[in-house]
Amino acid sequence: MATPNTVTEQLTRAGQAIEHDSFAVIDREAGPHAYGPEQWPIVRRMIHANADFDFNGLTRFHPEAVRAGLAAVRSRASRVVADVEMICVGLSAPRLGHFGMTTHQFIADADVIAAARAEDTTRAVQAMRKAHRLGLVDGAIVGIGNAPTALIEVVRLIREHGARPALVVGMPVGFVSAAEAKALMSEETEVPWLVIDGRKGGSTLVVAAIHALLGLAETAEGPCS
Numbered sequence: 001m002a003t004p005n006t007v008t009e010q011l012t013r014a015g016q017a018i019e020h021d022s023f024a025v026i027d028r029e030a031g032p033h034a035y036g037p038e039q040w041p042i043v044r045r046m047i048h049a050n051a052d053f054d055f056n057g058l059t060r061f062h063p064e065a066v067r068a069g070l071a072a073v074r075s076r077a078s079r080v081v082a083d084v085e086m087i088c089v090g091l092s093a094p095r096l097g098h099f100g101m102t103t104h105q106f107i108a109d110a111d112v113i114a115a116a117r118a119e120d121t122t123r124a125v126q127a128m129r130k131a132h133r134l135g136l137v138d139g140a141i142v143g144i145g146n147a148p149t150a151l152i153e154v155v156r157l158i159r160e161h162g163a164r165p166a167l168v169v170g171m172p173v174g175f176v177s178a179a180e181a182k183a184l185m186s187e188e189t190e191v192p193w194l195v196i197d198g199r200k201g202g203s204t205l206v207v208a209a210i211h212a213l214l215g216l217a218e219t220a221e222g223p224c225s
Contacts (some may be wrong), residue, residue, distance in 0.1 A: 001130065001200065003127050005075055005218040005219060006154070006218075007094065007095055007098045007214075007218055008092075008093075008098075008211065008214045008215040008217075009018050009215065015026075019048075021109060021219070022040035022048055023044055023048065023202055024188075026044050026048060026053075027044070028076075029053065029054060030044075030047070030056050032113065033054075033056050033057075033138075034123065035059075036066075038066045038070075038216060039061055039065075040068060040195070041212050041215065041216060042059075042066070042076050042209050042212040042216075043055055043056060043059045044207075045208045045209070045211060045212040045215075046059060046205050046208045046209065046212075049171075049204050049205060049207070049208035050202075050204065050205065052200070053075065054182070054200065055196065055200075055205075057198050058198060058200060059193070059194070059195075059196055059197075060190075060196045060197060061103050061193075061194055062186075062192040062193045062194070062197075063093075063192075064186075064192040065167060065192040065193060065194045066213075066216070067188055067192075068124065068167045068192040069141060069164065069166065069167040069192070069194070069213045069221065070213060070216060070217050072139065072140070072141055072166035072167060073101065073213055073214060073217040074099070074217050074220070074221075075138075075139075076099055076100040076101075077100060078094070078099075078100075078101055078139055078140060078141060078142065079101055079102045079103065079104060079136060079139075079140045079141070079168060080101060080103045080104070080141050080142075080210065081103075081104050081105070081131045081136050081140045081141070081142045081143070081144045081165075082103060082104070082105040082107075082129070082142075082144075082145075082203075082206070083105065083107065083124050083127065083144045083145065083146050083147045083150035083151075083172075084105060084107050084124075084145065084146040084203060085105050085108070085142070086103070086145070086146070086148065086203040087203045087206050087207055088103035088104075088105050088143055090203060090204065090207035091103060091210060091211070092211065092214075093122055093208055094223045095158060095211065095214045096214070098214075098218070099214065099217065104134075104136050104140075106126075106127040106129060106130045106131060107123050107124065107127045108123075109127070109130065112126040112127050112130055113119065113126075113214070119135055120148065121149070122149040122150075124146070124147030124149045124150035124153070125149050125152075125153045126152065127150065128150050128153040128154055128157065129153065129157075129206070132157050132163055133160065135163055137154075137161075137163045137164075138163060138164045138165065139164070139165070139166050140165050140166060141165070141166055141167045141169060141210060141213075142154055142165040142167070142168045142169065142170075142208060143169045143171075143179060143206040143207075143209075144168070144169065144172050144204075145169075145171050145173070145201060145202050145203030145204070145205060145206035145207075146172055146173065146202070146203055147171060147172055148172040148174055148176065148178045148180070149175040149177065149183040150172070151172055151182065151185055152168045152177065152183070152184060152212050153180045153189060154170075154185070155181075155184050155185055157222050158188060158190060158191050163191075164190070166211075167191075167192050167193070167194065168185060168188075168191060168192070168193045168194070169194045169206050169209050170182050170185040170193055170194070170196075171193045171194075171195065171196045171201035171206050171209070172201050173200060173201035173202040173219045174199060174201075174217050175199060178198075178199050178201060179197070179198050179199055182195040182196060182198075182201075183196060183197075187200065194209060
């Protein structure tokens with residue numbers, strides 16, 4: 001078994017062995033693929049999270065996605081802005097803390113709910129607007145796993161208000177506007193993105209992708225950091 005990272009992997013030898021063995025199974029069963037050496041660990045962890053090999057092919061990267069994500073993590077001054085609390089809860093606090101990262105989501109805030117009712121929009125739209133008003137979107141890793149309307153709003157904020165996330169991990173799941181929202185995000189040239197084509201997605205996949213980025217960032221630090 002390869003030498004594990006000390007922060008971004010399982011905390012026991014037994015857990016590390018299971019995880020590494022699982023990755024070996026995925027590598028073997030996935031076979032040849034078109035992903036680069038820094039992209040595949042992200043896709044592999046997404047497959048690991050859902051036991052679904054469709055993500056080998058459905059997952060697409062902006063050319064600068066991994067570089068931009070790693071730069072944000074390693075800056076030790078970045079944050080994750082999520083559409084739902086599930087992403088914030090799913091992310092490992094020790095792993096985030098190692099890189100000085102914080103998480104933010106506003107989906108259940110009273111002012112967000114009130115604005116959604118007043119403007120006849122979704123809470124997810126208003127939550128993204130609030131994050132932008134608070135200055136949290138620029139330089140952040142924005143993770144969208146549940147609400148297609150949140151991802152559509154992020155694209156609008158980029159195009160109409162000059163928002164500049166470090167990376168958008170756009171993976172909303174669903175039957176209404178999910179595929180369309182991800183296709184819209186993938187047209188963006190000003191901001192790096194990581195998306196899943198089609199209806200599949202979910203918060204667990206956003207968490208898996210971000211955890212993979214954290215693992216890549218720790219590996220890049222070297223054993224003496």
